[in-house]
Amino acid sequence: MKKLLLFAILILSSAFICENIQASNDDDKRIVIIKGKIVADLPENTKPRQLVPSEVEAVLYCNSGNIVFTFNENIGEVTISVSDANGNVVASTICNSNQSSTATIAVPMVSGEYTIDIVGAQYVGEGTFEL
Numbered sequence: 001m002k003k004l005l006l007f008a009i010l011i012l013s014s015a016f017i018c019e020n021i022q023a024s025n026d027d028d029k030r031i032v033i034i035k036g037k038i039v040a041d042l043p044e045n046t047k048p049r050q051l052v053p054s055e056v057e058a059v060l061y062c063n064s065g066n067i068v069f070t071f072n073e074n075i076g077e078v079t080i081s082v083s084d085a086n087g088n089v090v091a092s093t094i095c096n097s098n099q100s101s102t103a104t105i106a107v108p109m110v111s112g113e114y115t116i117d118i119v120g121a122q123y124v125g126e127g128t129f130e131l
């Protein structure tokens with residue numbers, strides 16, 4: 001009888017642990033809204049990769065501290081910078097969407113509000129997120 005009770009407790013405990021792991025994985029990812037616009041005519045040979053309304057999409061992975069940017073159009077070389085509430089740049093990178101459709105940048109996981117600026121000759125965009 002004790003073994004049966006111990007087995008039942010073990011099954012219930014593992015189900016509870018698995019549910020908590022799933023919930024924490026769901027909380028790991030946040031979509032960051034990037035509002036931007038193309039500021040110059042793109043070259044004629046440049047075509048959109050997908051038919052989506054946003055040229056750049058960003059996802060913040062809270063557990064790793066990475067933001068993954070996806071370029072849905074070839075917008076050329078851009079500088080991506082992340083600034084804290086005081087205007088201090090905490091992370092920055094330069095990437096060329098003609099060579100790669102994604103870029104990853106590591107950001108500090110300190111609570112506060114942050115601004116993402118994406119600036120290039122052909123595109124300007126901005127987004128915010130809070131930790």
